[in-house]
Amino acid sequence: MVSVLSGFVVVFAVIAVGYVLGRTGVLGEGAGRSMGLFVYYVATPALLFDRVTHSSAAELFSRNLLITGLSTLLVGLSFAALSYLVLRRSPADSLVGMLCASYANAGNLGIPLAAYVLGDAAAAIPLILFQVAFYAPVTTTIQDLLTSKNPSLLHNLVISPLKNTMILSAIAGLFVLFTGLPVPSLVEQPISLLAGAAVPVALVVFGMGLAGTRVLQKGEVARRDVWLAVLFKNLLHPLVALGVGTAFGLGGHALLTVVVIAALPTAQNVYTYALRFRTAETMARDTGVVSTLVSFPVLVLISVLLV
Secondary structure (H helix, E strand, O other): HHHHHHHHHHHHHHHHHHHHHHHHHOOOOOOHHHHHHHHHHHHHHHHHHHHOOOOOOOOOOHHHHHHHHHHHHHOOOOOHHHHHHHHOHHHHHHHHHHHHHHOOHHHHHHHHHHHHHOOHHHHHHHHHHHHHHHHHHHHHHHHHHHHHOOHHHHHHHHHHHHHOOHHHHHHHHHHHHHHOOOOHHHHHHHHHHHHHHHHHHHHHHHHHOOOOOOOOOOOOOOOOHHHHHHHHHHHHHHHHHHHHHHHOOOOHHHHHHHHHHHOEEEEHHHHHHOOOOOOOHHHHHHHHHHHHHHHHHHHHHHHHHHH
C-alpha cells in the first residue's frame, strides 16, 4: 500500500508543477498545446512501441483485454440508453455521452499511473489497444453516419486510423513482437529516450491544462448530464470492472490493475471527437475536467481497499 500511495504522491507532485507553470504562464502562450502534441504524436507512441516490443503476447492479449473491453462496453451502452430513452437526448448527443462515460484517458494519464502506481506502464496497453483499434473507429464511424450527409466509411475505418501514431506504433510493435525481428540499437535507443519523456511531460501538460479552466457554467451545459457521465465513469465503471474481473477469476494485483484502469477519467480525445462532429462539445469538455478531478480520490480509495 505504501508503494501505491507513494506513486500517487509522485504523480500529483509533477501535475502540481504543471499547474504552477500554467498559472504563471512562464512557458509562454500555447506551450501546453505544443507539449501536448509532442506527447500525443511522438513520446507516447514511442513508449507504446517500447513497451509492446519488450512484452509478450500472453501479457498483452490476456484476460485483462477482454475484461477491459467488456466492462467499457457495458458502461458505455448503459449510459447511451439512459441518455436516449430517459434524458431524451439525440442519438448523436447520446453517443458522445457514451464516450464521456466510458472512454478512459489511457494515454496521457493511464500510462503515468500504470508506471508509478501499478509498477508497469504496459498495464495500460490493453486499454489503449481496445480504444484506438476498436472503440474509437467504431463510434466515430457511427457518429459520421448520424451527423454527416456524406459519411465516409473509408475515411473512418482506414485513413483516420493510419494517421494515428499510436495505432501505427502499436502495429509496428506487434509486428516486431510476433515476427521476432530484432530492433537495431540505432533505432531502439532514440525510441527509448523519447519514451522516457512521455510520462513526465504528459503529467506536466495535464497540470497546465487544469489551470484557469472554468466548467459547469450555468446556461452553457446540462449539468445533470455531466454529473451522470462522471458518476458512470468514476464510480460505475470501476465497479463493473471489479465485478467482471472477479467473475473471470482475477484477484490481487491483477484485479487491482483492471479496476484502476477502469477508474481513469474521461479522455480528452472525447472532446476532440465532439468538436469534430459539432455535437455536445461543452459536455465532453466539462466531463473530462470534472471526472479527472473526481478520479484522484477514487483511485486512491481503490488502491487502499484492493492492495
